[in-house]
Amino acid sequence: MRMTRLHAPTLKEDPKDAEVVSHRYLVRGGYIRKLAAGIYDFLPLATRTIHKIANIVRAEMSRAGAQEVFLPAVQPSEIWVESGRWSFYGPELLRFKDRKGAEFCLGPTHEEVIVDLVRRDVRSWRALPLNLFQIQTKFRDEIRPRAGLMRGREFIMKDAYSFDVDEAAALRSYDAMYAAYERIFRRCGLDFRAVEADTGAIGGSRSHEFQVLADSGEDAMVSCTACSYAANVEQAELPTPSRPATGESSLAKVHTPDRRTIDEVSAFLGRPAQAFIKTLIVHADGKLHAVLLRGDHELNEIKLKKRLGATLLIMADEAEVRAASGAPVGFAGPVGGLKVESVLADHAVAGMTDAVTGANEGDHHLTGVAEGRDFQVTGFHDLRMAADGDACPRCGGTMKGFRGIEVGHVFYLGTKYSKAMNCAFLNETGDEKPMVMGCYGIGVTRIMAAAIEQNHDADGICWPVAIAPFHVAILPLQMNVPEVVAAAEKLYAELSDAGFEVLLDDREERAGSKFKDADLIGIPFRLAIGARGLQEGIVELKHRRGGEVVKVPVGDVISQIRGLVA
RNA sequence: CGGGGUGUAGCGCAGCCUGGUAGCGCGCCAGUUUUGGGUACUGGUUGUCGGAGGUUCAAAUCCUCUCACCCCGACCA
Incomplete structure (x- = not known):
């Protein structure tokens, strides 16, 4: 290619709406242009790189036994109603009507379409296993698109779906995809890590994310320095710590005018965040609960949601906090009781003495609080995010924190969709069984951005050879x-x-x-x-x-x- | 959706407070010059001042409404 003929309009100055490195260099380098929020034109350079990535993905998917298809981007509401996701999915699903008034959506993912396709024609165990994939433009109406290609609304994704006769076979399919993913990201020249992940709204029991290591990544992970365990901080289980030996302390109320956050009170009283018990009021399915965490720990909403068995979990608003604690936001505490359904505490709170908590009174905190003596909880559970320095749940070693960009995700789905949409086959004994599924995504355009986040310097992009334009x-x-x-x-x-x-x-x-x-x-x-x-x-x-x-x-x-x- | 901010030439910006009919840098075009890390100079081209309405003799500038975009948060296969 001759530069005089190549449409690659490079810019000397940084575009004003680009913050992250990959976004800046993609725009400056003449790879992409923005059409609307989270929606981009891919110019020739970007298109070449996307083709390179897609071809690596194709080659490895084929090698792993998957077949390429190409499914519609526009999907009728019927199949979404059938799977139950027409009502479950929020405004992120872009819906619209055709001229006859029939409802459609732009596909954010393709479980419904693929299940509909497979159930039509696959009726026998002899046709299984079956694994179909496509490379498609997806649309998710993100609340806030950001960071250029890292979190756009329209993006290119490879999605694969496996269909098997039973769980054991489905897990073999899962493992084959897992192995294919490792090959794909290695061939793309990326420094990545597979981590255990939450299965989220999609359900299922096994899930791994493939994370490109980058400090600018949105996701936080921990990995054990002694064994091979690695997980998203949302997912990582934490071993129950031993209760500390009880110390002595006497309860006292202190005046803490206008100090609400842990940081503010910590600075004001000269006590470290670890000495605090953080009291969060949450609203779960219409009821209020209190959650106690050590001051330096972070609530893991996924764990809490599971523990409460709640479908909807949000932080209580100001009025609810006042109703539960009798004090403005920032001064709630477990001592003296809270008007809530239950008080759940993280394991780390067990046995704390000489702790600082809110006093359930505006502008006041309590010091010298001892768990057990000054307040009781409904139960102790694993409720927090894992963090750097935590103990490994597998081997007890020390875990290290790192950040990453999620470029791939593999899920074992089970029969969630095949049952809902009646995708079944006849087995060798003539019994009808739902197919056992897995689904596997790779963000093609996100790989392009992630590769830049990981491979750049002050002058521009340093592409891995395999995906350079x-x-x-x-x-x-x-x-x-x-x-x-x-x-x-x-x-x-x-x-x-x-x-x-x-x-x-x-x-x-x-x-x-x-x-x-x-x-x-x-x-x-x-x-x-x-x-x-x-x-x-x-x-x-x-x-x-x-x-x-x-x-x-x-x-x-x-x-x-x-x-x-x- | 809550908070903050920005819309003026292809890009990055000034002008707005204090109304008088639009400017700078980069780019682009022509030329001279230069020739191993965005050369210097000369000349030229480029605008519904995001949109609608209002106030006024007069609006980029003041007022009202509206749209788009960005950042933080919540959200998230």
Whole structure:
């Protein structure tokens, strides 16, 4: 490809609406443009990278036995009513009517469509296992799209669905997908980690997320430093700690004017956050409950929801907090009783002495509070998020926290959808059974963004070779020196013929501009051809990522590149 | 949805407080110059000032309504 023909409008200045690195560089590098909030145009460079990622995904899915299909983006409401998700899904599901008034939605996912397809024609155990996948544009009307491609509303996703005769077979399908995912992300050149995850609204009993390691990631994980356990902090179970030896303390009320948060009271009283008992009032299915956590811990709403068996769980509003505690938000505490259905406490609160809590009175806290002596709870449970330094639930080792970007998710679904939508088969003994399903997603466009978050420097993108839009950039540095242009053209032809994807910067620009754009776009290897070097028969080969520069005789360029790109 | 903010040339911005009919940088076009990290200079092109309504002799500027977008939060296969 010639730069003069390539539609890659690069920008010198950062776009004003881009905060995260991947968004900035994708826009500046001429990869994407925004059409509306969370909706982007993919320009030629982005399209090339997306194709690279998609082809790796295709190859590995095929290898794992899945077959590619292409399903509609527009879906009728009937199948969603059937699965129960027409009412369960909120406004995130974009709904609309056709000219006859019939209701449709833009597919945020395709369980309904695939189950409908499979149940029509698959009636026998002989046809199973079956695994179908597609690479499709999905639409989710996110409350707040952000961070460019990381959380857009419209995005490209690979989704696969497996159908099996029983749980054991379905788990084999799951394991095959898990293995395929590891191959996919490795081939994409990403530093990633598979972690145990919550199954969320989708149900099922087994689930792993594939997380690209990046400090800018939205998700927090912990992994054990001693064994292989790794999990999302939402998912990680925590071992029950041993009760601390009871210490002595005497209860006292202190005046804490206008100090509401743990941080504020902690600074005011000079006590660490670990000495606090945080009292949260939650509203679950119409009833109020209190949750007690150690001050430095964070509530895990998923665990709490499961413990309460609640379908709807939200933080109580100000009026509810006042009704439960008799005090404004920020001063609730367990001592003296709360007007709530139950008081649940995290294990870490058990046996705390000399603790600080709210006094159930505006502008006052209690110190010297002892659990058991000053208040009782309904029960102790695992209710908090795992964090850096926590003990591993498997081996007791120490867990380390890290952040990641979720690029893939595999779920064991069971029969949730096949039962709801009557997707069944006849087994060898003639009995009708619901198929046992799994579903497996990969965010194709998110991989593009995540790869940049993980692979960039101050000048631009440093693509892994496998997903770079081009392998090599050729930069003739003096367009007015015929020998330079001729040498560049010759290398361009030779490298292209040898099967490499080459971008020739044939613009009448000075060297500086070409270097800047090549760095920004992030082509892994750069050949700079200058009049000076050419006189000695050499060109300069630079590795975008490491920055190493080697002088290469013109005749050796192809073999050198061959060794690098392979 | 709650809080905060922004809409003026393709991009990034100033002008608004104190109304007088629009400007800067980058880009783009022509040329000179320069020629290994966004060269310098000359000339040129580019606007329903987000939209609607109102006040006024006069509105980018003041008022009302509205739309879009961004950030924080809640939300989330």
